[in-house]
Amino acid sequence: xPSSLSGRARQNDIYTAGIHxxxxxxxxxxxELERRARAKMSDRAWAYIAGGAGAGRTMAANRRALDRxxxxxxxxxxxxxxxxxTELFGDRLPAPILFAPVGAGDLVARGADRLIGxxxxxxxxxxxxxxQGGVAMEEVAAEMDRVRPGAPRWFQLYWSTDDDLVDxxxxxxxxxxxxxxxxxxxxxxxxxxxxxxxxxSLPFARGEGIAQYTSDSRFNEIVSERAVQGSSERPEISxxxxxxxxxxxxxxxxxxxxxxxxxxxRVGVQTFLDIYSRPSLSWTQxxxxxxxxxxxxxxxxxxxxxxxxxxxxxxxxxxIVSNHGGRQIDGSISSVDALAAIxxxxxxxxxxxADSGIYSGADVFKVLAxxxxxxxxxxxxxxxxxxxxxxxxxxxxxNIIAELDLTLGLAGHTSVDELTxxxxxxxx
Numbered sequence: 001x002p003s004s005l006s007g008r009a010r011q012n013d014i015y016t017a018g019i020h021x022x023x024x025x026x027x028x029x030x031x032e033l034e035r036r037a038r039a040k041m042s043d044r045a046w047a048y049i050a051g052g053a054g055a056g057r058t059m060a061a062n063r064r065a066l067d068r069x070x071x072x073x074x075x076x077x078x079x080x081x082x083x084x085x086t087e088l089f090g091d092r093l094p095a096p097i098l099f100a101p102v103g104a105g106d107l108v109a110r111g112a113d114r115l116i117g118x119x120x121x122x123x124x125x126x127x128x129x130x131x132q133g134g135v136a137m138e139e140v141a142a143e144m145d146r147v148r149p150g151a152p153r154w155f156q157l158y159w160s161t162d163d164d165l166v167d168x169x170x171x172x173x174x175x176x177x178x179x180x181x182x183x184x185x186x187x188x189x190x191x192x193x194x195x196x197x198x199x200x201s202l203p204f205a206r207g208e209g210i211a212q213y214t215s216d217s218r219f220n221e222i223v224s225e226r227a228v229q230g231s232s233e234r235p236e237i238s239x240x241x242x243x244x245x246x247x248x249x250x251x252x253x254x255x256x257x258x259x260x261x262x263x264x265x266r267v268g269v270q271t272f273l274d275i276y277s278r279p280s281l282s283w284t285q286x287x288x289x290x291x292x293x294x295x296x297x298x299x300x301x302x303x304x305x306x307x308x309x310x311x312x313x314x315x316x317x318x319x320i321v322s323n324h325g326g327r328q329i330d331g332s333i334s335s336v337d338a339l340a341a342i343x344x345x346x347x348x349x350x351x352x353x354a355d356s357g358i359y360s361g362a363d364v365f366k367v368l369a370x371x372x373x374x375x376x377x378x379x380x381x382x383x384x385x386x387x388x389x390x391x392x393x394x395x396x397x398x399n400i401i402a403e404l405d406l407t408l409g410l411a412g413h414t415s416v417d418e419l420t421x422x423x424x425x426x427x428x
Contacts, residue, residue, distance in 0.1 A: 005084070005094055005123070007361075007406030010398065025388045026395040028403075030359035030380060033396065037383035044201045045107035049382050051195025054330025058323055062357025065334035069366045069424045074412030082414045084405055088351060088374060089179045089296045089317065091152040094124045095401045096368060096416055099393075100355050100376035101156040101182070103132030104209030106251075108386045111135055113211075115385060117144045119394035121151035123401070128154040128182055128376065131169070132276075134208060134251070136215035141176035154180045156300070158187065159285060161275045168218040170293040178295060182320060183286070186301030188279045191328035206244050207251035207265065210272045214252055219271070220264075227267045287314055298353070303338040305345045318351035318373075325356045325378055336367060340421075343371025361403025365411065369419040 014024055027033045038046055052059040084095040099120045105112025113135035120127035121144040129137045137155065144151040155173035160166050173181055196202060203209050213219040248269055249259035259265045278285075289297055296317035302308055303323060311319050321339045323332045335356035346352050354367050355376035364375045377397055384396030404416075413419060 005398065005401050005405065006082075007402040007404075007409075010402035011406075024395070026384045026392050026399065028399050033380060033383045033387075037386040040386045041108060043199060044203070045386070047193075047195035047199055047201055048104055048107055048203060049102070049379060051193055052326040052330070053191040053193055053328055053332075055194075056326065057330050058328075058332040058334070059326030059357065061332070061334040062323070062326055062336065065336035066357065066363050066366055068426055068428075069336070069370070070427045071362065071365060071369075071407070071411050072423060072425050073410060077412040077414075079409035079412060079414055082405060082409050084401065084408070084416050086374060086416060088126070088152075091126065091179050093126070093152065093374075095404065096372075096374035097123075097125050097364070097397060097401055097404075098154070098353070098374060098376045099125065099127040099381055099397065100378035101128040101130035101133075101184075102378055102382055103130050104134065104203035105130070105382065105385070106134035106208055107203055108382055109389055112385060113140050114143045115390040116381065116393050117141070117151075117153070118147055118390045119381070119385075119397070120144065120153075121147035122394050123398060124148060124151065125397070125401075126152040126154055126179065128156050129173075129176075129178070129212075130209075131156045131158040131184070131212055132204070132209040134211050136211050137172060137176050138215070145177075150177070152179055154178055154182055154298070155295075156182045156184055158184055158276055159278045159281050161278050162218070162222060165213075165216065165218045165222070165275070167292055168216050169212065170295070172216070174293065174295060180296040180298050180317065181293060182298040182300045183289070184300045184324075185281070186322070186324050186328050188277050188281050191324070192330065193327060204272055204276075205269060207248035207269050210251070210269070210276075213272050213276070214268055219268075222275070223264055223268045223271050226271055227263045230263075283310060283314065286316065290315070298351075302342065303333055303335070305341050308342045308345050312346060312349050316350065318353060319346070320376065321352065321354040321372070322376075323356050336370065339367065339370050339372060346371075359400075361400050361405070362407050364400060364404045365407045365419070366424060368416050369421055369423040371421070 086096040113133040117127050117140040155178040248265045252259045252265040298318040299311050300320040301322050302319040321335050323335050339354050351373045353374045354372040380396045381393045384392035
């Protein structure tokens with residue numbers, strides 16, 4: 001593996017810096033990473049990134065499921081040479097890790113998507129562009145190519161109620177060199193999120209996280225039509241509304257003053273809220289997706305074995321076993337428990353990825369052993385972003401990769417491809 005991603009090399013770099021009194025800006029354990037990020041983030045950013053649905057029971061279940069699985073090391077095996085490499089859709093990756101899509105990242109750092117793309121390109125692992133990002137996919141792709149030409153990237157799709165908009169987003173994803181499209185299935189409506197609700201904060205209502213839309217020709221056509229039609233409703237005037245108007249104008253392409261005066265930015269926000277998700281989304285749309293795109297199709301948010309079977313039968317290329325980081329349903333099954341039931345059903349016929357509550361290299365080891373081909377990392381890279389921008393996002397994921405490498409070797413294995421459930425034991 002590249003020496004920059006090996007656990008021993010990363011340890012040596014950190015300990016060498018320690019000789020000179022320098023300690024990591026990005027902590028190497030998740031609890032401290034989260035604690036320091038909380039101190040840096042605004043209340044709105046913290047609510048959106050760290051919060052979960054309801055009382056947070058699904059987030060807790062994600063952790064309990066990982067804690068119930070224990071790694072069983074094997075000894076007296078030659079582990080001097082190890083590899084984390086894997087292949088996904090033609091991309092040979094240095095580790096089975098992807099940067100998960102996280103919407104409204106500008107709450108954490110201005111231009112977050114561009115910064116995260118830079119970080120992912122430095123490591124050589126894919127970034128799944130968020131459909132609810134704050135930077136247009138074309139700009140993120142250009143930044144990634146500047147760092148590493150052809151750096152791998154995917155696109156996350158929220159299926160809009162406007163099919164022409166869906167087609168436009170898919171065409172753009174193909175044009176920027178995406179290796180796959182990940183259709184998010186579990187957010188056809190927003191879950192009940194008290195952290196956001198209790199402070200009345202919906203980023204998208206302020207124009208945050210809708211750059212994929214405001215940069216899209218089809219979306220702007222819809223907005224123009226609506227702006228001409230106008231509205232008979234008289235908006236409430238308040239100081240808060242004026243602040244929101246300025247925020248919307250700032251997050252819309254073009255002159256700030258002109259965006260404050262003209263109706264399109266405000267209409268754009270309302271249009272997004274009206275059409276971004278499709279509660280009627282069904283297998284019918286997924287079955288027709290092959291006719292709309294040449295990209296490999298990934299279904300994100302699968303938790304039931306029967307849905308996994310249907311995905312295989314429908315002919316998609318991969319699924320992501322995910323409960324959206326515990327952000328959609330309070331009391332949902334954990335992603336890890338779902339993975340344990342789904343992996344035998346899929347039986348290698350399509351790729352299986354997983355996310356939600358996976359915060360360390362040891363966590364990744366367990367998830368791979370349970371049958372995942374790769375893992376998506378979400379909150380850790382956002383916390384790293386809060387602490388040190390692009391470098392922080394990179395280091396947070398580099399630490400996970402380094403720990404995975406060491407855990408692999410210390411458990412007596414030399415390749416992630418050889419991990420099976422026999423590497424684990426279930427504990428009370």
